[in-house]
Amino acid sequence: MPTLSCGYKCLQFLLITFNILVFACGIALIVIGSLSQVAVNNYSTGIDSNIKGLVIFIIILGCFLFLLGFLGFCGACTKNTCCLTIYAILLSVMVAAEIGVGIAAAVLKEDVKTSFVSVVRNSVSEYSKNPDIQNLFDKIQTEFKCCGSESSIDYTSTGQSVPSSCTDSDTGLAYQEGCSNKIIAFFEKYLIAVVVAAFRIRYPSNIKYCFYCLYYSSY
Secondary structure (H helix, E strand, O other): OOOOOHHHHHHHHHHHHHHHHHHHHHHHHHHHHHHHHHHHHHOOOOOOHHHHHHHHHHHHHHHHHHHHHHHHHHHHHHOOHHHHHHHHHHHHHHHHHHHHHHHHHHHHHHHHHHHHHHHHHHHHHOOOOOHHHHHHHHHHHHHHOOOOOOOOHHHHOOOOOOOHHHEOOOOOOEOOOOHHHHHHHHHHHHHHHHHHHHOOOOOOHHHHHHHHHHHHOOO
8 A cells, every 4th residue: 555645644633523523524413313213102192103204214324324434433443444435435425315315305394394283283172172182281281381373262262161281370371382393493493504504514525536536546
């Protein structure tokens, strides 16, 4: 194996640093996805399957970035041909999938909103009839400090009384904001935004150049 020049060592250091960041991002996504999975399980009765699938996707994406960063780090440190080859394949897969995933994420975002609004609206209409929904929605309204789908009127308009979980303990008044917007905002902040941000991780031209130089010098 030829000795690396000073320039190649700089390229090697740049790749190592970059892949440490990718590795850390993968760990962060796995942690966020796992915590989100726990939250989804707590509300499993009323959560749409699209949301559950999105959480699983975040965990899978985190594992992918974890593996990508690990292989890139090991390959850059040891110039191992096997690691660099697998790394190149994963890079190609990520680049090829980026456009498709970006489009899918945009479509899924709107689908998630529609699904949530439908779930919350149906929960309100069945609140007094279904004990499971009642317990679930009481938890949601208490935790998110919201009432009904759009407002407390959602209860009165369906012939139901406004539940105590809708009431602010400090003022004694019903929460003004509906739960649909609160739940949507929660998932946009902690889930969808994470997926979009993760797929904005791009490999700049200079990083790709560094990789190609290191890859071909390993032979």
